[in-house]
């Protein structure tokens with residue numbers, strides 16, 4: 133795990149308590165997204181946070197997955213982080229989309245290794261979608277930009 137992820141993990145552990153977080157294994161490009169998730173966790177009440185236990189945070193089928201026991205409010209953030217990860221390059225953190233050819237993952241045009249992008253269907257609530265867009269603004273410095281908007285447009289959100 134890189135030093136940055138160690139710092140972010142420590143911050144999250146300070147919020148949730150020692151021993152509440154299991155393995156974290158994420159591509160480097162998602163450090164900003166992980167930090168955004170931690171910041172949104174900080175905004176939740178102590179009461180909500182005290183009920184959180186995270187087993188694992190990892191990349192699965194190209195998106196960020198957070199496996200945890202937690203109150204419902206936390207699952208809004210978990211779903212938002214997963215949704216947002218569909219638009220964040222795992223190598224550099226810039227806007228990207230899902231690529232699939234032998235490997236599957238989100239990559240920007242520069243890191244795509246000539247693999248064409250594909251759209252992806254993701255089930256998400258309105259609240260999760262709003263939070264995901266806010267997280268992407270945080271990751272990219274408030275400006276979604278043309279590439280960011282295009283990346284978001286490639287995600288086909290199925291309302292839940």
Ligand SMILES: [Zn+2]
Nearest residue numbers: 221224240243
């Ligand atoms: Zn990239």
